[in-house]
Amino acid sequence: MQHGKYRFIVGFLALPLGLYALFVVWPFIQSIYYSFTDWTGLSPEFKMVGLDNYRRMLDDEIFWKSLQHSLMFAVVLPLVTIGLALFFAFMINVGGRKRRGGPVISGVRGSSFYKIVYFFPQVLSIAIVALLFAFAYNPDSGAINSFLRGIGLDGVQPLWLGDPDLALWCVMAVLVWSTVGFFVVLFSAGMASIPADLYEAALLDGAGRATTFFRITLPLLWDTVQSGWVYMGILALGAESFAVVQIMTTGPGGPDYSTTVMVLYVYQKAFRDGQAAYATTIGVALLVVTLAFAALVMRLGRRERLEY
Amino acid sequence: MSIEKTTEPPAPVPVTKTDVPRSGGPPRPKKEGQVLNAFSHGILVLWAVMVVLPLLWAVMTSFKDDGAIFGSPWSLPDKLHFDNWSRAWTEANMSDYFLNTVLVVGGSLIGTLVLGSMAAYVLARFDFPGNRFIYYLFVGGMSFPIMLALVPLFYVVNNMGLLNTIHGLILVYIAYSLPFTVFFLTAFFRTLPSSVAEAAFVDGASHSRTFFQIMVPMAKPGLISVGIFNFLGQWNQYMLPTVLNTDPDKRVLTQGLVQLAVSQGYKGDWSGLFAGLVMAMLPVLAAYIVFQRQVVQGLTAGALK
Numbered sequence: 001m002q003h004g005k006y007r008f009i010v011g012f013l014a015l016p017l018g019l020y021a022l023f024v025v026w027p028f029i030q031s032i033y034y035s036f037t038d039w040t041g042l043s044p045e046f047k048m049v050g051l052d053n054y055r056r057m058l059d060d061e062i063f064w065k066s067l068q069h070s071l072m073f074a075v076v077l078p079l080v081t082i083g084l085a086l087f088f089a090f091m092i093n094v095g096g097r098k099r100r101g102g103p104v105i106s107g108v109r110g111s112s113f114y115k116i117v118y119f120f121p122q123v124l125s126i127a128i129v130a131l132l133f134a135f136a137y138n139p140d141s142g143a144i145n146s147f148l149r150g151i152g153l154d155g156v157q158p159l160w161l162g163d164p165d166l167a168l169w170c171v172m173a174v175l176v177w178s179t180v181g182f183f184v185v186l187f188s189a190g191m192a193s194i195p196a197d198l199y200e201a202a203l204l205d206g207a208g209r210a211t212t213f214f215r216i217t218l219p220l221l222w223d224t225v226q227s228g229w230v231y232m233g234i235l236a237l238g239a240e241s242f243a244v245v246q247i248m249t250t251g252p253g254g255p256d257y258s259t260t261v262m263v264l265y266v267y268q269k270a271f272r273d274g275q276a277a278y279a280t281t282i283g284v285a286l287l288v289v290t291l292a293f294a295a296l297v298m299r300l301g302r303r304e305r306l307e308y
Numbered sequence: 309m310s311i312e313k314t315t316e317p318p319a320p321v322p323v324t325k326t327d328v329p330r331s332g333g334p335p336r337p338k339k340e341g342q343v344l345n346a347f348s349h350g351i352l353v354l355w356a357v358m359v360v361l362p363l364l365w366a367v368m369t370s371f372k373d374d375g376a377i378f379g380s381p382w383s384l385p386d387k388l389h390f391d392n393w394s395r396a397w398t399e400a401n402m403s404d405y406f407l408n409t410v411l412v413v414g415g416s417l418i419g420t421l422v423l424g425s426m427a428a429y430v431l432a433r434f435d436f437p438g439n440r441f442i443y444y445l446f447v448g449g450m451s452f453p454i455m456l457a458l459v460p461l462f463y464v465v466n467n468m469g470l471l472n473t474i475h476g477l478i479l480v481y482i483a484y485s486l487p488f489t490v491f492f493l494t495a496f497f498r499t500l501p502s503s504v505a506e507a508a509f510v511d512g513a514s515h516s517r518t519f520f521q522i523m524v525p526m527a528k529p530g531l532i533s534v535g536i537f538n539f540l541g542q543w544n545q546y547m548l549p550t551v552l553n554t555d556p557d558k559r560v561l562t563q564g565l566v567q568l569a570v571s572q573g574y575k576g577d578w579s580g581l582f583a584g585l586v587m588a589m590l591p592v593l594a595a596y597i598v599f600q601r602q603v604v605q606g607l608t609a610g611a612l613k
Contacts, residue, residue, distance in 0.1 A: 004514070004515060005434065005436075005515070006436065008430075008434075008514075008515035008516060009430050009434055009436055011516070012426040012427065012429065012430045012516070012519075013426075013427055013430050013431075013442065015423055015426070016423040016424065016426060016427040016486060016490075017427065017442060019423065019479060019482060019483045019486070020445075020446065020449070020483050020486050020487075022464070022483070023461060023464070023465075023479065023480050023483035023484070024449055024457060024483050024484060024486075024487075025445065025449075026460075026464070027457035027458070027459075027460040027461040027464055028452065028456060028457045030460035030464075031456050031457060031459055031460045034459070034460060041459070041462075041463070087351075088351070088352065088355060091348035091351060091352055092348075092352065108348055108349060108352065113356075114352050114356060115604075116597070116600055117356045117359055117360060118355065118356070118359060119596070119600070119603075119604060120359055120360070120363065120593065120596070121359060122607065123540055123592050123593065123595075123596040123603065124544070124589055124592060124593070125543070125544030125545075125546060125561075125562045125588070125592075126544065126546060127544070127546040127562035127563075127565065127566055128544075128562065128565060128585055128588055128589055131565060131566065131569050131585060132362055132366055132585060133362070134569070135369075135582075136362060136365075140378075141377070141378040141379075141381060142381065143362075143365055143381045143382065146380070146381040146382055147382065150382060177358070177359070177362075180355075181359065182607065182608070185604050185608055186608045189608060230451075234450075234451055234453075237453060238453045238454060238455065239454060239455075239546070239547045242455065242546075242547050243546045243547065246550075247566055247569075263453065263455045266455045266456070266459065267455060267458075267550075267551070270458075270459040270462075271462070271551065276459050276460075279459050280456065280459050280460070283453065283455060283456035283459060284456065286453045286455065286456060287452060287453055287456055290451065290452070290453050291451070294451055
């Protein structure tokens with residue numbers, strides 16, 4: 001097996017690794033370097049300014065707002081999405097009626113239908129979903145307020161995305177809508193692999209559904225929940241929140257910066273305001289937040305791995 | 309993943325009263341089961357409606373004229389305005405956006421699978437100094453915020469003369485798809501038996517021949533899963549083209565639709581925009597319904613590992 005081995009390894013790795021290094025790794029390293037300069041992005045000249053950008057960032061009110069919103073995205077979104085998804089997945093897989101002669105625990109009828117439908121938003125582009133909901137949220141002619149008028153709630157006509165107190169929640173609701181299905185399917189697969197005799201034993205011991213869920217399903221599913229949490233958090237800090245906030249909210253960034261998030265702020269500083277160096281500084285802060293989030297979830301969630 | 313029964317009909321509204329109480333069974337769990345059953349069905353139906361309703365609403369709206377869209381968002385169209393669709397396809401450049409997207413995604417997908425499987429195979433099957441380092445270099449890319457790299461990347465791509473070109477976008481898509489692809493396929497190649505490859509090698513096949521003629525066919529299920537994952541990711545990609553592809557003629561679907569929505573403030577062709585939105589949604593949804601088992605497998609495989 002040794003003959004020509006290294007030539008083969010180099011030949012196979014050169015292209016993918018080269019492309020990856022040039023377009024991913026190298027820009028990452030560069031941007032950390034640029035965060036210590038006064039580079040505008042418009043001209044090739046720049047000089048080192050030490051920690052100036054970082055000092056400026058700490059005094060930047062909009063940065064703190066974007067950080068706060070990004071943290072909310074990273075905490076609230078996974079919490080709501082995974083909570084709902086666990087609930088739905090449990091209903092689909094364990095909520096079924098006991099049929100005579102059937103298994104003790106069974107899924108509801110049409111469980112595969114639910115799983116197919118719930119997954120719909122996941123295959124759509126988040127950009128398209130955001131556009132669609134931007135229309136639905138329109139205060140005058142949008143589907144939501146028109147629906148409220150239709151059922152007689154003429155007094156309840158929120159501005160939705162135009163209301164600084166509501167806009168962020170509206171945006172988050174769209175992300176929940178589009179990601180719950182993914183986790184329902186993910187958790188359903190995990191629940192399907194939990195042996196039925198565990199449930200049978202629990203029911204024989206007189207455990208109700210809630211006890212069954214918290215004592216059997218959740219612990220055995222914990223690894224999946226945890227990696228799903230990290231996955232969702234990274235998405236919520238990065239690409240997904242960029243698309244929804246940039247497309248849906250005015251500005252973009254919402255009325256009175258009420259929806260601006262870190263990833264959008266990086267984009268605006270670099271490509272709108274010509275402050276590339278400062279943008280990379282905020283980007284470095286985003287990197288720190290992302291890594292800290294992942295480390296925290298992995299640490300808080302550490303449990304003994306259960307074998308079954 | 310076990311979603312085999314795709315043909316099962318939609319769940320009916322729960323009918324609790326047909327369940328005549330029987331003597332003999334333990335009463336408490338049964339009652340709890342019934343209440344829970346009705347309750348769970350109710351909730352599940354509600355969410356299904358919440359998922360489907362906006363999509364159906366979009367389809368319905370795409371057949372209405374502008375007046376009806378704003379006047380009465382929930383009423384059915386007075387007649388089916390197919391002209392919205394033809395207008396979106398020709399005047400609103402949806403045909404160009406489709407073509408650009410197909411070119412970019414087609415090129416990226418092939419490139420990602422070829423390069424990704426080559427790197428993954430080497431990393432999974434060969435021991436050499438630096439193997440672990442390169443593996444973690446690739447895998448680390450999954451958790452880093454892409455936007456941080458995009459600021460300098462814009463200038464890297466610009467200096468190479470690749471800004472606003474289809475092939476430039478393809479190269480960038482491939483580079484950013486490699487972390488997950490390498491991660492997934494490395495795990496997959498490790499699960500394949502090594503005896504077949506060794507036998508081929510003993511028979512005089514070269515390393516690269518062994519890879520292309522023996523290993524790639526064996527890895528087909530993994531390639532399909534990761535291919536679907538990348539296809540959807542690249543087809544729906546919004547952030548990369550927004551930054552690196554600002555030429556109006558080169559826009560991909562997602563970008564084009566967002567630009568269309570922004571420019572509607574002046575043109576006021578909202579019905580055409582809705583037709584464009586639905587046009588962009590339907591192929592992906594149709595493909596999902598046809599290949600739903602593979603799609604679900606491909607998309608959830610990563611998170612389960």
